Amino acid sequence: MERVSPVVHCITNYVTVNDCANIILAGGGRPVMAHHPGEAAQITAGSRALVLNMGTLHDTDSMLLAGKKSNELGHPVVLDPVGVGGSDLRQQTFRSLAQAVRFTVIRGNVSEIKYLATGAGGISGVDAADADRITGENVSSAAELACSLAERLGCVAVISGSIDIVADARRVCFVQNGHPIMAKITGSGCMSTALIGAFLGACPEEPFEAALAAVAVMGVCGELAFAKTEAQQGGTMTFRTHLIDQVSLLTADKLTRLARITRRKRNE
Amino acid sequence: MERVSPVVHCITNYVTVNDCANIILAGGGRPVMAHHPGEAAQITAGSRALVLNMGTLHDTDSMLLAGKKSNELGHPVVLDPVGVGGSDLRQQTFRSLAQAVRFTVIRGNVSEIKYLATGAGGISGVDAADADRITGENVSSAAELACSLAERLGCVAVISGSIDIVADARRVCFVQNGHPIMAKITGSGCMSTALIGAFLGACPEEPFEAALAAVAVMGVCGELAFAKTEAQQGGTMTFRTHLIDQVSLLTADKLTRLARITRRKRNE
């Protein structure tokens, strides 16, 4: 993944923008954050992948301009529909984006993906609703949600949760890595999206595998980071430091050894 | 405090927004940062508390919309009047907010609270003026400032400093915790305000006690974090990491044992 160093253009929220830039660098990419409508398309044209994050919704025009340009040039586009069911504005913004831009990957929590797949389910805040948490029991129905969204929009759909799901219209992968402490820092989801962008920039021809690799990296590094945090009796910020650290230190060998990925056909 | 996990809507500055989100999570809340006027009121309606921070002043319309909605729904509203005496715009903004929104808690440094209480005192930058620093000698007059502001606006007023003051129209508490290194990182004040928001969201009926608890948590965790930083020969960023860590690791037992709170009636 790190042999090329793709420039990744992010139009993203200001809460986690620093973490996103740092995890792209840790993963071997080169982040450029630029949200002015007067340059969004041009910056995208000089990049290898585009990340659109709806976290602190503000720059919809720039997202549209950059997204269209990215499609035109055949660059991958990742969408993080943060809190999409939580306000009318977010719902409208998603519809505007989806009408004008073809996404390569959409990554969200289960409440967000459920909203996009079915139009149902309110969201309070930016976390998955408790009722939506993925467990062993509902993982198959969550996977089907992801597959149906992927089919409808012609993209890869990723659901982050205690079990992560990577799906397209025909197949699904489950990634059983990560740690619950990831939900106790802001930005775990945004960083996952940003890393997907970096990996897509490096491997634009294999979006499913690129997204899967990024999800596995986040999960594996979450585990490694938690082990280091616990050994130091650290809290959530020590964990955040270790999480990005571990991405910057990860080797292919460690990833292969620790990733727990299950591959299935849809509805299998 | 951590049994419920209130959604806390923050319209806050982009300098310390990540720290604010992380300390809300560390304190048991769920942050949502959303500043677009097209969704501010709706996001507030889905939340349990509202934090308005004037640090990088920009979104006054959103603050007004969210503040009014919050009042309408009976949700608590915390204001951090960052640098309020430092520009005409900030003074006007405060007046606009104060005319339209009833605050539950206002937290600032002594220069900010002095300006709000008396209309006097210029501010250079966002720190308390040297002449205003709270010492054993002027702590009573600072407390009276806080009480008079609290009385006039019908809120709880908090002054952060070497001795923290939590006051309403009838009573005042002094919190003698914390460490001077807290002034050497950006965001100590903003994080304190954000944590007040989280505690208010959990205990909306007891705003004085919620604000006092948040102030004590910040002070106690500041001391614990400094001890860890010193043991590692760390600097200001190590301290910042430990500060949020300690909030995430704090137990009721540690807080009770370490908090140094003095309770008085006003003018006692």
Place this chain on the structure above:
Amino acid sequence: MERVSPVVHCITNYVTVNDCANIILAGGGRPVMAHHPGEAAQITAGSRALVLNMGTLHDTDSMLLAGKKSNELGHPVVLDPVGVGGSDLRQQTFRSLAQAVRFTVIRGNVSEIKYLATGAGGISGVDAADADRITGENVSSAAELACSLAERLGCVAVISGSIDIVADARRVCFVQNGHPIMAKITGSGCMSTALIGAFLGACPEEPFEAALAAVAVMGVCGELAFAKTEAQQGGTMTFRTHLIDQVSLLTADKLTRLARITRRKRNE
């Protein structure tokens, strides 16, 4: 440098704004970030130095208002022309700023300074182009670029790279400190610019020496931080923590002992 504590007004990008505020504090200054055109000039008037950073270009009007006011009051102004060759908007913005504002110091990577000095060279992303990397072989031509830009604009020009260059129309200094890991975190450049602002605020009469000192501090602290990071088997975020830590812990003695500065006349 730390005997006075100058207020430093920054109009800067939201990616690294927190790091910039924290490194200004670590270096003995007091940061105030304010970008609203309604207060930019007034905030500058209450400050001792102004930092303009084009990273996430948005607030050109505020930059113009603050820059003019700063010139009027004789305060130093530092410009960080992030990614200036990367979009038409950035090029136009630089021209607007340069027509209206006299800069005291301009700091960029070699691609950015090359663009400003010659008008040539596209930039992809916000990093120096590979073809532009400073090595022992091209360091003299890079120095001449810096001197010619400094002469044309009547300022000090700083190029950050594996060898840092500080130049004015008559002389040049090379700083051989730092570590390649500084390019693996976001914000090394922005923090360097912010620290120059703090040092200029403390020593406005000696802009060359102030910029040189800030560049040397960043380089020396980069080395010290890398040594600590390596000892802990840390990654890029541990390095970022140590970098700001070391600035907060630096003594004049350590700086003098570790800084590797070569002074020359132009074209020598």
